[in-house]
Amino acid sequence: MAALAPVPSSxxxxxxxxxxxxxxxSYxxxxxxxxxxxxxxxxxxxxxVEYYPKELTVAKFNRLCLGQWKIVDTTEETRLADVEAKKKRGKGAPKKAKTKGDSRRSHRKR
Incomplete structure (x- = not known):
């Protein structure tokens, strides 16, 4: 039996x-x-998304109920109290600039 000739790569x-x-x-x-x-x-x-259950927080529950039931979110209440206490001590977030002249950057560039 004769051997077949090799096929060129091209x-x-x-x-x-x-x-x-x-x-x-695709080539x-x-x-x-x-x-x-x-x-x-x-x-x-x-x-x-189907595997993990939807997370229901107190804020989401209050939005779903539309005023029928109101559950107090204790963590949010303590956070707001801490923010107020910081503002009284002068440690709160700075005010947002209403105009370009009010911003801190404009004072620093001069």
Whole structure:
């Protein structure tokens, strides 16, 4: 039985290019990384959203009930009290500038 002659690499490359054109796949003769594996993969976000339960906070519950029930958020109350105490001591957040002349940056650049 006679041995078959080896097929030239240019012929194999042409065959691969034609196969990619017919089956609508990407022609990548140098085997460069394209990320196609990750782009074809199924998205994980929707299944993760379904898996984890929705978090219900006191503020969200009060917004859902629309005034029927009012639950006091103790952590928010203590936070607001701390902010007021800091403001009385002069440690609060600075006032927002109404105009460009009011800003601290304009005074520093002079």
């Amino acid at each position: 012929r194999l490359a042409a065959l691969t290019r034609l196969r990619c054109a017919v089956f609508q796949t 990548n003769p140098t085997s460069a990384r394209t990320g196609a594996k990750y782009l074809r993969a199924r998205l994980r976000g929707p299944s993760m």
